[in-house]
Amino acid sequence: MRSPKFRLLGLAVAPLIFLSACGSDGDADNASQTAAGDDAAATSIAPNGTVEDVTLTEADVEGSTVPALELAKTPLSVAETSVQEIEAGEGETTTAEQDVELRYLAVNGTTGEEILSTFPTDETVVMSLSNPNLLPGFLNGLVGTKPGQSMILAMSPQDAFGAAGNAQLGIGPNDTVIFYVEVVKATTPLTQAEGEAVEPVEGLPTVEADGTSPATITIPEGEEPPSELVVQPLIKGEGAEIQAGQQVRMQYTGVQWSDGELFDTSLQEGREAFETVIGAGQVIQGWDEGLVGQTVGSRVLLVIPPAMGYGAAQEDGPGYELKDETLVFVVDILAAQ
Incomplete structure (x- = not known):
């Protein structure tokens, strides 16, 4: 019989921005996320745009030029997750069983504010496409990409954090989340x-x-x-x-x-x-x-x-x-x- 005692001392460490809300953290955490989502719901809007309303630009961060996203309107909400390719990749396409290494920038479509970015530190993160807790927008959007590919991904609320939102990231239940992603490579894990x-x-x-x-x-x-x-x-x-x-x-x-x-x-x-x-x-x-x-x-x-x-x-x-x-x-x- 499974004992949960050891796992309770471990911590899920996939970047929070990639993971959907789940019940394993307890009802109290879910309640706090829902409450934060209710507050943000007042600012949510009906779908009013597409990924084409997002432009890749540049920003200066401590003397370094990094990617930035400019929204044609704020708030921006999309009805369906969609992709705008910036550069095509080369090589073999990624599969649902692989790990994908990438750089990313995330923006809240409702507020236009940047949530997280790996570019100022030139870090990369690795995402397991076989992880069922990934945001649906990533599970569907990254399979089939190629190393070197870059794209803007406008993720609908239901493909992002849905009704729970994400209080820690300031994302409400009806917020579109917009990502700029650069795919570095894909590997098949042991x-x-x-x-x-x-x-x-x-x-x-x-x-x-x-x-x-x-x-x-x-x-x-x-x-x-x-x-x-x-x-x-x-x-x-x-x-x-x-x-x-x-x-x-x-x-x-x-x-x-x-x-x-x-x-x-x-x-x-x-x-x-x-x-x-x-x-x-x-x-x-x-x-x-x-x-x-x-x-x-x-x-x-x-x-x-x-x-x-x-x-x-x-x-x-x-x-x-x-x-x-x-x-x-x-x-x-x-x-x-």
């Missing part, structure tokens, strides 16, 4: 560990894993749990090393050392690969310390003493029932950005 097998270490739990179902982890009989964190690669991936602060996508299985009982796994029907920031205090300490420095494509065995797991968990808090347990995880590192 679905399981891939690399060179590493010789098992005597005295550690043994692992049978196929990458598609929960790993079978066998605790060595008669062995006391280690008092220090153990990090043992089982497969050495050929990808880049994980750096603290990166967003990492993983599949994992976790069992208790005391009896080998499974307490959580991402490899379960209906669940997606787990994504979080590593090395930033958003997951338990054993993950933060154990996964930094490992490589993409690796399968890693983590044996985590209570003090680096849930030892400090409060009663009725996430992981409290595991506070005295040494935890054993098998983690497949699929991607990092």
Whole structure:
């Protein structure tokens, strides 16, 4: 049976502007978003334009020239999501299973105000087109694009944040959201560990894993749990090393050392690969310390003493029932950005 306790210590880190409202954050969050949307509804208007009412211009930000968007009218509202291509791309078209790396600028069509932009810092973000929580406008608008392609995307309210709006971004329930997007590249992410097998270490739990179902982890009989964190690669991936602060996508299985009982796994029907920031205090300490420095494509065995797991968990808090347990995880590192 799925336990949510581990996942509650992770944080969904896909950029907020890309994600639709969902119930996992609790009724209180949804209520606050709805309330903010009600306030903004008074300024919403009936559809009165198209993506052709948006022009790509330039702005000066601290001495650097960056893209900007100019609206022919404010407020601007579109009935259907539409695209205005600025430059054509080259190469293979992206598919719904790929990750797309891009730069973007977002503007609220109702107010004309900029919401977010990656251009002043020349950053890129990676969006998983297989993520069902993406805004519908992105799920439909980015499949079929090519590296080097740039476009203006006018996203209708129903393809953006819909009735919930997004209070944190100042977006109401009837706001059109306008994006300027530059596609950098698309990649097909790993679905399981891939690399060179590493010789098992005597005295550690043994692992049978196929990458598609929960790993079978066998605790060595008669062995006391280690008092220090153990990090043992089982497969050495050929990808880049994980750096603290990166967003990492993983599949994992976790069992208790005391009896080998499974307490959580991402490899379960209906669940997606787990994504979080590593090395930033958003997951338990054993993950933060154990996964930094490992490589993409690796399968890693983590044996985590209570003090680096849930030892400090409060009663009725996430992981409290595991506070005295040494935890054993098998983690497949699929991607990092």
